[in-house]
Amino acid sequence: MSYLPKDFIETAEGLIFAVVTEDMEDQRILCTLRYQRTVDGIKKYTTRQANQLLSRHYPYYLYYSLKRDVKLHAVSHDAVVYHHQPKRRLQELRNQRSDDPIENKLRHLLTLFENNGLDSHQIGVTGSLLIGVQKIGSDIDLVFYRVSEFQQARALIKELIARQLLEPLDESLWLDAYQRRNCSLSYQEYLWHEQRKFNKAAIEQTKFDISLLTPNRWQDLVRYRKQGRINLKTTIHSDCHGFDYPARYSLNHPSVTEVVSYTATYAGQAVIGEDVEIQGQLEVSIAGHLRIVVGSDREATHEYIKALPKTDPIHTK
Structure with a gap:
């Protein structure tokens, strides 16, 4: 089975990892721990929290990569109990009806894209929607698998904002995005760079992002x-x-x-x-x-x- 970046894999311990590369090492999927299912519900981890949890309780998911000269999270193929795939999940959400407001906004966004000429069959959904743990305030994270559709979507975002069918991020949404990234740029530096990309906007006050995945496996062989x-x-x-x-x-x-x-x-x-x-x-x-x-x-x-x-x-x- 093929594992792609932006896919999630789940283990018997309820650990949910995001795949970071298509290439495997020693039959292990290279990934990063993002969530854990607990008796109290889903728990989300920062990188530091994830490293601490694995070191203390699940050290067998820590792995030193010779190719990359770095310690990573890695899961043996045999330890995967469920493979969460963005394209499959998006099709499920497209075909079902629910009262979930984030899912309804996702369907509205897809309809907007499709009504303006975008082929959505090469799109998936990742993040919290991929594993069904979204809540009020969650983002919509779309992943595109072809360059042409991704660039078309960027142009459409710009156009649909101008037509007031999508919303530019307001100050609170930009600040929330910045705080979530926890990056090493100042807020003003982050904002200046992001506002010219047109890979983010809002639909009915919910932020969405689009990203591109075009695997280049040759890179992982070096x-x-x-x-x-x-x-x-x-x-x-x-x-x-x-x-x-x-x-x-x-x-x-x-x-x-x-x-x-x-x-x-x-x-x-x-x-x-x-x-x-x-x-x-x-x-x-x-x-x-x-x-x-x-x-x-x-x-x-x-x-x-x-x-x-x-x-x-x-x-x-």
């Missing part, structure tokens, strides 16, 4: 070694994979050729020709290829990509 943290100012050479998962930008730099981000905050973060400041983990492949990885954990603590003002002089380290 082995890297960490070289330590680096801060770099340079220029974006190409942004054609900026909304992919992971987001990738080629750099106009004499030695570091690429920055890769596994956290959604930095998808679509910069455009071709733009001067940027990057802070992350420098890695080198066995072939000597240097790249920076932003997103050592879900929150990308002390790591970032940000566009620089035109007046900021570029210098490289």
